[in-house]
Amino acid sequence: MNKILATLLFFGLLGFSFFGVALIAQAITPSLSIQNSGGGDSVQVNVSGDAYANVVLYYQSYNYGSQSRSIGTTGPSGHLSTSLSSSFLGVNTGSSVYVVVNGQTSPSVIWPGSSNCFGNNCSGGTITLSQTGINLGINQSRTVSISGGSQPYSLYPSLLGVFQASIGGNTLTIWGQSSGSGSVQICSSGVNAGGSGCATIYVTVDGFNNNASIYLSPSNLNLNVGSNATISISGGNFGYSGNYYISSNSNQNIASTSINGSTINxxxxxxxxxxxxVCQSNGGQCTSATITVNSGGFNNYVPTAVTFSQSSLNINSGESRVISIYGGSSSSYNLAYNSNPNALQATVSGSTLSITGRFGVAGVIVVCSTSDSCGAVTVLVNGNNNNNFPPNSGNWTFCVVENQTCYFSGSRQVRYGANNSYFYRTFTGSVFCSNGVFGDPIFGVFKKCEISY
Structure with a gap:
């Protein structure tokens, strides 16, 4: 009997040992909490996760966008507690932050404002916003001016995921992310959300690029009595291509007008x-044109519309296209409008238009000649990879994980990212693999560097 009990006890302890090893080997999801500590802009950061693991903080900087920084190592119990300065990091107060511990990502939390005063019974002066309510589309941005109070301002969004907000100096920038509505409180330095030194802006995001400008070419038309001419329409809401209508004609006895698609006769x-x-249905903007009819004897020159070798582009994120520009009343052209400069990079050089898609979005680029004659190119960018140029045909070899230095001989093309979302750059000798060097190609995911040979 004693032998049987001893045997059972041995195998029980052996099974428990294997089970315990499995539990130890499995990385756990870290937790993150942040609160003000003491005075000024100091905050206390508390992290729980795997023991003896590096802790990397991911945050939004008001100077450089998405950033990451190692803030220490967990102890034997898996805990890390440290004090950080908001101004030293340049972090946007009120923005979403998270940590990565041993390859595991924590839930996001809100970075608090400064604690120069207590509760809501303090005031940093009255803040005024240039707008108290905005409507925008997905992947569209708006800027709002902040005046009064004292800088640096803090922001407190009512929710995450619908829009992203950041403050640079006295400018608030809001990007639409998904359909929905919410609000952002902007507070003076040292004032917590709800204090008397705060102002609120209400934000609504829908699935279309609302309130995009409409362009007429020409916007000043001259013709003779008894003659015909046309005016071209471009721009407006990308989600409602076309749907233009004439809302008013101040004197129909002078000139009669009708619309056929994007042409006014x-x-x-x-x-x-x-x-x-002229307006666009479904909430689009309106614009106007002046028509002068001469009694006869001559017919003033009517500028021709600007045209392109391609008037509609379908490209991938990180891809660039160059198209030719024609028409207009001269060979000199300028970039008149970009519906989403954050997602589309566009430049005009001579009679060519260069367009690069930064991330998935639909947009409109308008080019005009110097004598008031315009044309539009519609652009659809597929994906959200934000690659700055496509990979070459070489083989990619793992080098290091995020926030480590990759060493190599000579000049090499290095890509940084994960899950088929990468930024590509060329370096000689070595590179520190971080968001600060490459940018962040895929937010919220632990990344790595690979070398092309």
Whole structure:
């Protein structure tokens, strides 16, 4: 009997040992908490996760966008407690932050404002916003001016995921992320959310690029009595391509007008001047054109519309295209409008237009000649990879994980990221693999560096 009990006890302890090893080997999801500590902009950061593991903080900087920084190592119990300065990090107060411990990502929390005063019974002066309510589309941005109070300002969004907000100096920038609505409190330095030194802006995001400008080419038209001419329409809400209409004609006895798609047909009836207003259905903007009808003897030159070798592009994130520009009243062109400069990079050089897609978005680029003649290119960027140029055909070899230095001989192309989302750059000898060097190609994911041979 004693032998049987001893045997059972041996195998029980052996099984428990294997089970315990499995538990130890499995990385746990870390937790993160942040609160003000003492005075000024000091905050206390508390992390729980795997023992003896490096802790990397991911945050939004008001100077450099998405950033990451190692803030220490957990102890034998898996805990780390440290004090950090908001101004030293340049972190946006009120923005979402998280940590990565041993390859595991914590839930996001809000970075608090400064604690120069207690509760809500303090005031840093009255803050005024240039707008108290905005509507924007997904992947569209708006800027709002902040005045009064004292800097640096803090922001406190009511929710995450619908929009992203950041403050740079006295400018608040808001990006639409998904359909929904919420609000952001902007507070003076040292004032907590809800204090008397705060102002609120209400934000609504829908699935379309709302309130995009409409352009008419030409916007000043001259023609003779009894003659016909056309005006081209471009721009407006990308989600509702077309749907233009004439909302008013100040004097229909001077010129009659009708719309066919994106073209306004004009007929001169009597000498004089009239003004027409053109709008787009579904909440689009309006714009106007002046039409002058001459009694006869000559017909003033009507500028031709600007055209392109491609008027519609479908590209991938990180991809660039160069298209040719034609028409207009001269060979000199300028970039008049970009519906989403954060997602689309566009430049005009001579008679060529260069467009690079930074991340998945739909947008409109308008180019005009120097004599008031314009044309538009619609752009659809696929994906959200934000690659700055495509990989070459070489083999990629793992070098180091995020926040470590990758060493190599000579000049090498290095890519930084994860899950098929990478930034690519060329270095000689070595590179420190971090968001600060490459940017953040995939937010919230632990990344690595690979070398191409």
């Amino acid at each position: 004009v007929y001169g009836q009597n000498s004089g001047t009239t003004s027409i207003t």
